[in-house]
Amino acid sequence: MTRDISPPPLKRRKLVPQDSENKTQSLRVFSWNINGVDAFLPPTTSKITTFFKPTSPATGRVSPPQTKRVTVTNSLRAFLSRHSWPEVLFLQELKIKQGDAKTVASLLTTLNTPLSTSDELSDERTYTLDTVLPRDKYNVRGFQGKLYGVGAILRKDFARNHVARTREVDWDLEGRVNIVELKQGTEQDRPLALINIYAVNGTSSPYRSPATGKVVGTRHDHKIAFHSRLRDECLALEAQGYNVVVAGDLNIARGVLDGHPNLRTYPTQHCLNRADFNTKFFGEEDNERAQAYVTTNNEKKACFDAVDIFRALHGAERRYTYHPRTAHWGSSCDRVDLILVSKRLWDEGRILGTGILDSPQERGPSDHVPLWVELKGPE
Known part of the structure; x- marks a missing residue:
């Protein structure tokens, strides 16, 4: 720990949860880092022997290959169905290469393929898909470019x-941000801007200029710059009259409540x-509530002054x-x-309301679990 980091304050303010009996229409946003879309798609190839069936003794003809209904073990549509068809599902870490329209189309198809004969398709049970995929030729080179990527469903x-x-x-x-801007509702309600985020993971690996390929720092430096740009995007949206919701994998455990058995503190750059x-995203009240680490030097940084709603509603609960x-x-x-x-x-x-879906049924194949928020939606 360095002198630039202060220990989290011990004092926390207890908040009263919001009234859950509100009668107005609600908007539900789910978010999930799925650690690669492939586990959620049907197999794309079959064994070659399936195309060569034995001849029929009666006719001498080659029997055509049998068509079987392909099932997806990890079904995003089943997830949406279990949660009563939420309005928004944000996905992170799709691991789809730029230009791979086939995989994007396959994902959209699986989202809108009925689970059974009783699963009737309608606009209340079908979804659109907007993806943002990496296009940085110098910093997205591993795994043949199948890295990062976010999708708004x-x-x-x-x-x-x-x-x-x-x-x-x-x-x-790098395919880390997409934004859904809602229409203006009533005159009293500000419109919402929903931001889907897969934040940079800070490491000591080199970061290269997207324009020249020259090393200009580390992934830690890139993460700090990403924080500033995301904060500025949030502040710009607020200045335009939006209320902002940021949901996704922020790649940050804010304080001692958020790591088990211990919070990662080495190397110091973390x-x-x-x-x-x-410091850039929360004011004193929220950082106090989260027992969060903040800078203690005299540097002035613009602040989004957001609320981490899990801590606001669930206090010091460890999830x-x-x-x-x-x-x-x-x-x-x-x-x-x-x-x-x-x-x-x-x-x-x-x-x-808000929650973390960490039950055995909801964990899925990813190393992350889903989370959600429900808020009063547009009228």
């Missing part, structure tokens, strides 16, 4: 009635990254979203997937 009736546009940002070339994130597959479940884990909202959205009482 929107229920069709919701998209038609309430979504103004979905977009990417020009400062993200502490600096953590303090930088908490985690990242469980590495190399360790026994629950033995080593972190809360690095977060949902942040504009403070004025929280102050307006529009957050109805």
